[in-house]
Amino acid sequence: MLSSPLVRRMLLILGSFGVLCLVVLGLVSLSVTTTDGVSKLRARMFVAEISLLIVGLSLLVRLTSRWVMPLVQLSQAARILAEGQYPPRIAVEQDDELSRLAHVFNDMVQKVELRIEELKSNQQRVTSDNEQLATVLEAMVEGVIAVDQDEQILLANMAAVRLLDLKTFNVVGRRVWEAIRLPQIHELIRTTLENDAQHRLEIAVPWTYSTVAVVASRLPGSPCPGVVLVLHDVTELRRLENLRRDFVSNVSHELKTPLAAITAYADTLMNGALEDHDVSLTFVGRIAEQSDRLNSLILDLLELARIESGEHIFHVDAVDVNEVLRASIDSHQAIATSKQITLAADFSEPKLRGQADSEGLRTIVDNLIGNAINYTRPGGKVVIRSRREAPWIVFEVEDNGVGIAKEFQARIFERFFRVDRARSREVGGTGLGLSIVKHLCQLFGGNITVKSQVGQGSTFTVQLEASE
Ligand code: ADP
Secondary structure: OOOOHHHHHHHHHHHHHHHHHHHHHHHHHHHHHHHHOOHHHHHHHHHHHHHHHHHHHHHHHHHHHHHHHHHHHHHHHHHHHHOOOOOOOOOOOOOOHHHHHHHHHHHHHHHHHHHHHHHHHHHHHHHHHHHHHHHHHHHOOOEEEEEEOOOEEEEEOHHHHHHOOOOOOOOOOOEHHHHOOOHHHHHHHHHHHHOOOOEEEEEEEOOOOEEEEEEEEEOOOOOOOEEEEEEEEOHHHHHHHHHHHHHHHHHHHHHHHHHHHHHHHHHHHHOOHHHOHHHHHHHHHHHHHHHHHHHHHHHHHHHHHHHHOOOOOOOOEEEEHHHHHHHHHHHHHHHHHHOOOEEEEEEOOOOOEEEEOHHHHHHHHHHHHHHHHHOOOOOOEEEEEEEEEOOEEEEEEEEOOOOOOHHHOOHHHOOOOOOOHHHHHHOOOOOOHHHHHHHHHHHOOOEEEEEEEOOOEEEEEEEEEEOO
16 A cells, blocks of 8 residues: 555655654754753753654544545555456545545446446346357258348358258358359349248259258348248158159059950950850950959058058067078969979078068068069079078078169169069069068068179078077
């Protein structure tokens, strides 16, 4: 506190005052000594000097504590406040101008403290709101892009970057035309900025092979401060819609063909062919054939619908795979023999237990062995193998039949896809068998693959989770 310039100045004044008093009194005592030479009087003068000094000093102390100290405290508090900290309250004891000033200062400090705390809590709230908003935006599956009226990007979440495959992650602050290379989006933003309504658009993003639906809405305010775009990936939705459309048209076509044949044979019979015993026998045979085809088609469609319904109709458990394979081989033996095709089994272990539903597994095996027989020429061979390949139980159906060209190998699992329509029809195929097989394998937690060469034959390999 003594280092304060104010204190120093006061002490200097009072010190000078004390010294001046002493000098004056010294001079007076000197003059008294020279004129009177009385030592008694000198002693009295000395006492007077000391008394005057004591009075001066006590005056100094009083002045300091009453006037100087509050001022020093005030100046220190003001400095602390100016440095951005909260000063301690100044004690107010007297009732004079300085005390009132201290009072006012204390009030001011308290208000400043309250205001700063208010600002801090507002800032915290804004920060936490912003953090929450950022978290929500980043967690969203939908892309969100906000653009101002100058078409400058204000915000773009990760989903938007991913959906439009924006090459740079740092798109904020860039112009739309600079960051997004899709003219339809620029047009959409411009239209939305100019018109009040909400606008929608579906865009094919060529470089990601995806379809993105964009909804553009104006940000509130007048004049319009910008536009917010919400983007959804509708690729899968459109794919499923197309699949459904294709499926419906395929089913109609597949049902129409045997029905048209049945109608034609029936009409011919009614128009006189009935008279001819041989012809009518042939035509009735064809009608029965087409009815069988219709029946298999409807059964396959029902099976597919059952699998796809997602209902828990299958009971996946440990199944003896070899037992199912053997049962299917036995049931196909007669037809194989009639087509001069050898059916052989090659099991690496007598018992192999895999995770499946036994009825579903039988459907898989029947389809694969049936196809192997259907697409193998007379004199051919079909071998059914099984083995353990941890963590899987693997079985395969290998034939040395017509084979499947590379470009069709992935497509044969699609519904109604046939490499050779005429041949499939000839062998009574519906085009749904492998589609059912694939769905079932996936349902059991396994999978199916094919290896094939045209003219050499095909091998279908199924993996099932091994059971303990
Ligand atoms: P399909 O009822 O026509 O046999 P699938 O779904 O079972 O229908 O098979 C789809 C297509 O895959 C068949 O039409 C056929 O072209 C081909 N395919 C299936 N299995 C074999 C195989 N073992 N050898 C050659 N081609 C096959």
